Amino acid sequence: MNGNSTRTGIDNPDRTVIVVGSGPTGLLLAGDLAAAGVPVTVLEKRPEKISNLSRAFVLHARTLEQLDARALADELEAVGQPLDRLRLFGRLTVDLTPLPSRFNHLLVLPQYEVEKALRRRAVEAGADFRYGTEMTALSQDADGATVETRGPGGVAESLSAAYVVGADGMRSAVRDAIGLPFPGHSVIRSVVLADVLLDEKPETLLTVATVGDAFAFIAPFGDGYYRVIGWNRAHDVADDEPLDLDEVKEIARLALGRDFGMRDARWMSRFHSDERQAPAYRVGRVFLAGDAAHVHTPAGGQGMNTGLQDAANLGWKLAAVINGHAPRVLLDSYQAERHPVGKAVLRSSGGIVRLAMAKRPWTLALRAALTTVLDKAAPARRKALGQLTGIGYAYPAPRGAHRLVGTRAPDVSLADGGRLYEALRGGRFVLITPEPYENQDIRKDRLTVERWASDRRTALVVRPDGYVAWASDTAEPAGVEAALAEHVG
Known part of the structure; x- marks a missing residue:
């Protein structure tokens, strides 16, 4: 200063x-x-x-869970449109319904x-x-x-x-x-965006395809307009090059086979896509x-x-x-x-994006192999879904910690008939125990105490962001108190 x-x-x-x-x-x-x-x-x-x-x-499952913990997910679900299947690489369809989440879909809005x-x-x-x-x-x-x-x-x-x-x-x-x-670099240059009206409504909620050198994506705003994103490898120009609707329509025809009668663009832009951290x-x-x-x-x-x-x-x-x-x-x-x-x-x-735009024989072979693995191997598919939707990420845990520490806490049912993510809406830690826990008065402004709806015997301290801070299979009062002193204060 x-x-x-x-x-x-x-x-x-x-x-x-x-x-x-x-x-x-x-x-x-x-x-x-x-x-x-x-x-x-x-x-x-x-x-x-x-x-x-x-x-x-797009809102993914983990984000919707975070919004649920803030009492916002239901109103956004009412405005958006759920999509329970996602198509990648042309012939691979990813089914989101097995996701272990209340939000086993994408929300398009x-x-x-x-x-x-x-x-x-x-x-x-x-x-x-x-x-x-x-x-x-x-x-x-x-x-x-x-x-x-x-x-x-x-x-x-x-x-x-x-x-x-x-x-x-x-x-x-x-x-x-x-x-x-x-640090990083531009991955794709001269990506085009346009907000347009369509004479023909696409058959699917999200329309996406790659054919040859062209890629196109179409999603609805919900007000009659659609967002179109496109790229043509053969037309790599600077971001400040003029863009007209004919170029957008041509990319759509190359990638999707038709332009759906695009017209009346209210906004168009050209940009480049970077990877940086x-x-x-x-x-x-x-x-x-x-x-x-x-x-x-x-x-x-x-x-x-x-x-x-x-x-x-x-x-x-x-x-x-x-x-x-x-x-x-x-x-x-x-x-x-x-x-x-x-x-x-x-x-x-x-x-x-690299696999979607694969052109060389070895990258096409890799894409085909990955498609087969994801289509046939359930563990690989679960891992990929966990990364894509965010529910599979866990945070580092101290050496010797319980196996649940650092993992996302699922939206479990509680003894009072509520759910964990409803209990998180106060922005406080949540303690879940098999038996009532009485010593909570000094932390009532930052701790919510709940019990399992099931006969589970584990005790959990869940952070305000829905990740497990502490867990024990014994739920002894002394251990619970020590955990609360360490994590809740």
């Missing part, structure tokens, strides 16, 4: 978190912090509005619907939104961080906080300010999340989902530290847990 900075514009900077960026990642994080009683200020350089120009169109729900939740929880406000500089020291901003009318202001989170996308100003590189998600009091930390190819629809799960992981940890319930060392686990997941998504989404 430089010696001339002043703590202005924020009432309680020693407890405040500044979130830069109001996309899905920043919105979920802001809502979680505000709901936990942490003052949060969101800076967004765009004017106040929900953009209709969405790139993401535009990103702006997700943003709308998350923003409402954050506002209702008390988050402070400052639109038309750009971060111009960032500094930090052992006591906090200071963000210099330029607001509406060019007004400059200096804002101080305990922590700053950069959720400001691929061209993150926060990442640049803390000196982190963003920051080497660290934290520098001192500054964190990165979502596209500011990692970007992937659109294959598999994992980008927005991964960012939302970054936010779910980071939010409760920041709240626990700021509220005095956990030591600062807890924040180190954000890097340890989420960076490997980002790297794995980079590999899986990149693998999908």
Whole structure:
């Protein structure tokens, strides 16, 4: 923090978190912090509005579970359209119905619907939104961080906080300010996007195919318009080259056999798809999340989902530290847990797009072999589904820990007739035991105590983000109390 900075514009900077960026990642994080009683200020350089120009169109099972823990999944399910089968590589159909989740499907809906729900939740929880406000500089020291901003009318202001989170996308100003590189490369250039009306409705909810040098994807917005994404290997031009609807229609005809009568484009753009990841998600009091930390190819629809799960992981940890319930060392686990997941998504989404666009004989043979394995071998199919949907990822556990520690806790039934993810809606840890546990008064603001609906004898402490913090097959009171002291505080 430089010696001339002043703590202005924020009432309680020693407890405040500044979130830069109001996309899905920043919105979920802001809502979680505000709901936990942490003052949060969101800076967004765009004017106040929900953009209709969405790139993401899919919510996966693990993300829907996280949204269920925030009482948002059901309303989004009512707006979106479920898809229980996904076609890859032309002849491979992936059945999602065996997923061990309440959400055993993809939910197809535009990103702006997700943003709308998350923003409402954050506002209702008390988050402070400052639109038309750009971060111009960032500094930090052992006591906090200071963000210099330029607001509406060019007004400059200096804002101080305990922590700053950069959720400001691929061209993150926060990442640049803390000196982190963003290594990687462009995978596909000259990808075209268009929002169009169609004279012919596609037979499937998501239409996707690759033929020769062409790839095309079509998804509905739900308002009559469709998003078209396409690529033609034979037409590799710069992003600033003019784009017209005839080019989009030609790519669709090459990949899909027809253009479905595309017309009346309300928006068109050309872009390139990158694979990049920051080497660290934290520098001192500054964190990165979502596209500011990692970007992937659109294959598999994992980008927005991964960012939302970054936010779910980071939010409760920041709240626990700021509220005095956990030591600062807890924040180190954000890097340890989420960076490997980002790297794995980079590999899986990149693998999908490379196999989809395979052209050389050896890559075509590899795609055929993988298709056969996924079609015939149930364990391989389960692992691939777990990665694609997010439910298969687990976090590192201490040596000697119970086998469940670090794994995703499924949405189990509870003795009172409820479900685990309903119990998580308070943003607290959840203790599940076979017998009533009485010693809870001192933690009632951060612990919910439940019992199994079944005769299971295991005891679990589930983190606010739905992962197992501690487990025991004996459920002895002394062990439970020690676990609560360690994890809940």
